[in-house]
Amino acid sequence: MKMCSWIAIGALAVLGGQALAQTPMPITNGSFEDDDPLFGGLLGYNVLPGAAVNTQYHRTGSRSVGLGPGALNNFIGITTDAVNFYEPGFPYYDVSIDWLGGNVRATMWYLIPGDAPVAGGGGGIKLDVKLFNQNYGTLDGLWDIQGNTGGQWVKYEVVWNKADMKQRVWINATENCDGGCFVNNGPPPYGVPPYPSRVKVTPARWNGTSGGGAGSNTIYIDDLSLTQDHSCPADFNGDDLVDDADFTMFAPSYDLLIDFRCDLNGDGLTDDADFAIFASAYNDLICAE
Ligand SMILES: [Ca+2]
Numbered sequence: 608m609k610m611c612s613w614i615a616i617g618a619l620a621v622l623g624g625q626a627l628a629q630t631p632m633p634i635t636n637g638s639f640e641d642d643d644p645l646f647g648g649l650l651g652y653n654v655l656p657g658a659a660v661n662t663q664y665h666r667t668g669s670r671s672v673g674l675g676p677g678a679l680n681n682f683i684g685i686t687t688d689a690v691n692f693y694e695p696g697f698p699y700y701d702v703s704i705d706w707l708g709g710n711v712r713a714t715m716w717y718l719i720p721g722d723a724p725v726a727g728g729g730g731g732i733k734l735d736v737k738l739f740n741q742n743y744g745t746l747d748g749l750w751d752i753q754g755n756t757g758g759q760w761v762k763y764e765v766v767w768n769k770a771d772m773k774q775r776v777w778i779n780a781t782e783n784c785d786g787g788c789f790v791n792n793g794p795p796p797y798g799v800p801p802y803p804s805r806v807k808v809t810p811a812r813w814n815g816t817s818g819g820g821a822g823s824n825t826i827y828i829d830d831l832s833l834t835q836d837h838s839c840p841a842d843f844n845g846d847d848l849v850d851d852a853d854f855t856m857f858a859p860s861y862d863l864l865i866d867f868r869c870d871l872n873g874d875g876l877t878d879d880a881d882f883a884i885f886a887s888a889y890n891d892l893i894c895a896e
């Protein structure tokens with residue numbers, strides 16, 4: 608059931624400069640202006656120890672969040688977790704941002720005063736994809752915000768490519784699975800499918816080795832936002848086209864069969880049914896809505 612010749616006669620086309628359509632995703636209170644009227648604290652976030660609202664610096668509005676220094680191996684940040692109303696003690700852990708299946712782009716602005724440079728505890732943004740409260744994959748931060756910005760606000764963006772997201776979930780489902788792999792194995796939240804459907808965004812400082820060790824001074828952040836690129840299922844590599852590059856990703860998944868990375872009909876397998884969907888999208892080349 609291999610198909611190897613049809614691709615050679617497929618249309619080869621190059622479209623240059625096509626802008627990727629982007630969909631804004633809801634970040635509650637992205638400029639950190641509001642407190643939670645019911646539970647106190649920063650609306651829309653779980654503020655970890657060492658992070659706090661700051662009124663001295665602000666790119667927009669009148670507040671930012673300061674990520675303070677941390678001891679060795681401390682993690683200091685804010686997460687887009689919401690309060691769970693149904694659990695005793697109202698813990699933070701319900702991620703409320705949908706992942707629509709495309710590349711994810713998280714953007715924030717940061718400021719470090721010239722006379723208070725940061726050494727160690729590098730800043731960045733960590734992203735996770737989740738289903739319910741189960742974490743399925745993580746893009747760790749680069750933790751490369753160091754030094755100082757001379758008191759200026761500087762833009763910082765992290766992009767998580769959809770293929771890399773699926774690969775991370777695949778590895779977690781098939782390799783890093785102490786206690787049992789969860790691919791095609793069991794009901795939610797441990798079975799795949801269903802797939803992770805939420806994104807968690809964590810601007811933070813990591814005071815471990817990759818962040819330069821224990822940190823100093825404060826990184827101020829403001830105006831956190833999230834967008835995702837056009838979600839086109841048969842565009843596996845996230846460049847907004849369905850072309851030969853995507854076929855080279857489809858073929859090994861098809862060979863493997865029990866592989867959800869190129870599953871297009873949601874049954875957890877990559878088989879003839881998915882090939883039919885892929886072939887149609889390939890003929891169209893440009894992703895439909
Ligand atoms: Ca593509």
Ligand SMILES: [Ca+2]
Nearest residue numbers: 870871872876
């Ligand atoms: Ca399938």
